[in-house]
Amino acid sequence: xxxxxxxxxxxxxxxxxxxxxxxxxxxxxxxxxxxxxxxxxxxxxxxxxxxxxxxxxxxxxxxxxxxxxxxxxxxxxxxxxxxxxxxxxxxxxxxxxxxxxxxxxxxxxxxxxxxxxxxxxxxxxxxxxxxxxxxxxxxxxxxxxxxxxxxxxxxxxxxxxxxxxxxxxxxxxxxxxxxxxxxxxxxxxxxxxxxxxxxxxxxxxxxxxxxxxxxxxxxxxxxxxxxxxxxxxxxxxxxxxxxxxxxxxxxxxxxxxxxxxxxxxxxxxxxxxxxxxxxxxxxxx
Amino acid sequence: xxxxxxxxxxxxxxxxxxxxxxxxxxxxxxxxxxxxxxxxxxxxxxxxxxxxxxxxxxxxxxxxxxxxxxxxxxxxxxxxxxxxxxxxxxxxxxxxxxxxxxxxxxxxxxxxxxxxxxxxxxxxxxxxxxxxxxxxxxxxxxxxxxxxxxxxxxxxxxxxxxxxxxxxxxxxxxxxxxxxxxxxxxxxxxxxxxxxxxxxxxxxxxxxxxxxxxxxxxxxxxxxxxxxxxxxxxxxxxxxxxxxxxxxxxxxxxxxxxxxxxxxxxxxxxxxxxxxxxxxxxxxx
Numbered sequence: 001x002x003x004x005x006x007x008x009x010x011x012x013x014x015x016x017x018x019x020x021x022x023x024x025x026x027x028x029x030x031x032x033x034x035x036x037x038x039x040x041x042x043x044x045x046x047x048x049x050x051x052x053x054x055x056x057x058x059x060x061x062x063x064x065x066x067x068x069x070x071x072x073x074x075x076x077x078x079x080x081x082x083x084x085x086x087x088x089x090x091x092x093x094x095x096x097x098x099x100x101x102x103x104x105x106x107x108x109x110x111x112x113x114x115x116x117x118x119x120x121x122x123x124x125x126x127x128x129x130x131x132x133x134x135x136x137x138x139x140x141x142x143x144x145x146x147x148x149x150x151x152x153x154x155x156x157x158x159x160x161x162x163x164x165x166x167x168x169x170x171x172x173x174x175x176x177x178x179x180x181x182x183x184x185x186x187x188x189x190x191x192x193x194x195x196x197x198x199x200x201x202x203x204x205x206x207x208x209x210x211x212x213x214x215x216x217x218x219x220x221x222x223x224x225x226x227x228x229x230x231x232x233x234x235x236x237x238x239x240x241x242x243x244x245x246x247x248x249x250x251x252x253x254x255x256x257x258x259x260x261x262x263x264x265x266x267x268x269x270x271x272x273x274x275x276x277x278x279x280x281x282x283x284x285x
Numbered sequence: 286x287x288x289x290x291x292x293x294x295x296x297x298x299x300x301x302x303x304x305x306x307x308x309x310x311x312x313x314x315x316x317x318x319x320x321x322x323x324x325x326x327x328x329x330x331x332x333x334x335x336x337x338x339x340x341x342x343x344x345x346x347x348x349x350x351x352x353x354x355x356x357x358x359x360x361x362x363x364x365x366x367x368x369x370x371x372x373x374x375x376x377x378x379x380x381x382x383x384x385x386x387x388x389x390x391x392x393x394x395x396x397x398x399x400x401x402x403x404x405x406x407x408x409x410x411x412x413x414x415x416x417x418x419x420x421x422x423x424x425x426x427x428x429x430x431x432x433x434x435x436x437x438x439x440x441x442x443x444x445x446x447x448x449x450x451x452x453x454x455x456x457x458x459x460x461x462x463x464x465x466x467x468x469x470x471x472x473x474x475x476x477x478x479x480x481x482x483x484x485x486x487x488x489x490x491x492x493x494x495x496x497x498x499x500x501x502x503x504x505x506x507x508x509x510x511x512x513x514x515x516x517x518x519x520x521x522x523x524x525x526x527x528x529x530x531x532x533x534x535x536x537x538x539x540x541x542x543x544x545x546x547x548x549x550x551x552x553x554x555x556x557x558x559x560x561x562x563x564x565x566x567x568x569x570x
Binding site for chain 1: 459
């Protein structure tokens with residue numbers, strides 16, 4: 001008998017999340033509030049343009065307003081921050097997403113920090129990160145939130161499991177590590193300086209690949225029965241995981257595309273709607 | 286031939302750190318600034334009272350001013366925060382230390398958050414934690430900072446090593462994990478829900494015990510040649526590590542007392558002096 005493999009279908013998880021939002025958006029509209037996400041794209045990276053467009057389209061389909069700010073690649077850090085501050089002050093904007101990465105001459109961290117915490121729907125500010133680390137964030141970063149949402153949707157146990165995260169970026173590896181930790185996983189964080197990477201990954205009951213290298217995670221790194229989550233997105237819609245090879249050992253795996261990606265967008269929509277709800281609650285007070 | 290064991294002498298590290306501070310304190314005094322630490326003790330826990338007294342004495346020996354605030358165990362969260370706000374507003378106070386733990390009825394997190402970031406010399410605020418996690422904190426929590434200082438003083442390599450941290454508290458396990466991670470260690474964070482703890486600890490090139498249970502870490506958990514750091518302090522000056530047993534396998538180990546403890550106090554003094562320097566730099570601007 002062939003072992004059954006669970007393909008963790010991101011589209012299905014995203015659909016369930018969006019369905020839950022419909023009612024919330026309706027209730028907001030009764031108060032004459034339309035949730036609004038402002039996306040900021042700096043420069044002309046085609047992948048980034050695609051992501052931003054996908055996010056805008058996803059908003060539109062759900063009746064969330066979106067404002068698309070496009071700035072030339074010559075934009076300075078100061079100009080970008082000035083733009084963010086305008087959006088901070090705009091009462092119609094509930095969420096602000098600065099598409100990563102920005103051109104190299106811009107201080108991305110400074111730009112992220114400029115986003116007011118109430119509108120930081122992608123959890124990129126340091127305060128947002130820390131609130132997440134301490135378990136009381138309103139809006140964790142969307143990709144980490146998506147990874148947790150997928151595991152929860154499929155009832156994959158996290159508590160007591162050993163999660164191995166490959167990658168330590170401030171908006172993916174680090175926050176997903178603390179989110180798994182706060183859900184009582186034992187967490188190992190690996191990265192480019194890790195010795196014996198394959199041996200460590202082989203310990204993982206849950207393996208999260210967030211490294212940004214196509215097909216990086218090899219099949220024989222996966223412990224039989226492990227759950228593999230591929231948070232990578234590389235050119236040509238290729239994940240960080242050698243899918244076919246890892247599928248051999250995994251009990252469950254996210255594909256690319258249609259794995260973490262659509263759930264990340266659903267998390268962004270969810271956070272935007274929740275930001276609008278919080279805005280309403282505050283203005284009622 | 287008997288293998289040589291390195292006893293990581295916290296008093297020696299602390300002395301070196303304090304020596305470096307003398308010149309800084311002298312320069313500040315030329316500008317008529319005396320660094321000042323306010324310690325807050327709530328309730329009458331005898332260990333906490335001892336720690337606070339030790340901190341005050343250490344300040345005095347170095348010419349750092351200290352203000353000792355003692356509040357009854359019946360103090361409310363609001364009263365504590367009001368007191369912290371007074372210290373925030375006092376231009377003569379450069380650092381504020383709220384002794385952990387406070388009585389259970391107090392919202393300790395809310396009290397920590399009230400400390401202004403410029404005066405958060407023990408790195409207890411969420412923003413302080415996040416800045417530390419992202420590698421640009423002014424003042425990481427003192428015990429994690431002490432652990433790093435000890436490793437650095439003894440030239441123990443961190444990069445590429447596997448560090449296993451036992452404990453995940455917001456002021457010890459979590460921050461020391463990110464500090465080791467930011468110094469390019471691979472980090473595994475274990476805790477009460479970890480399965481196979483002994484097996485995981487045995488992977489560690491560096492083992493940090495921050496669990497708060499006397500003699501918890503057993504000798505046969507330690508990989509031969511590993512470095513063992515005991516950040517525990519339990520009643521009767523007993524660490525989290527079964528010292529004699531772990532010494533068998535370890536290549537280097539911190540004793541209790543005279544290990545992490547004195548360096549934690551030295552880190553607190555260092556942060557207080559640095560906070561005074563930053564205050565001066567700002568007031569000169």
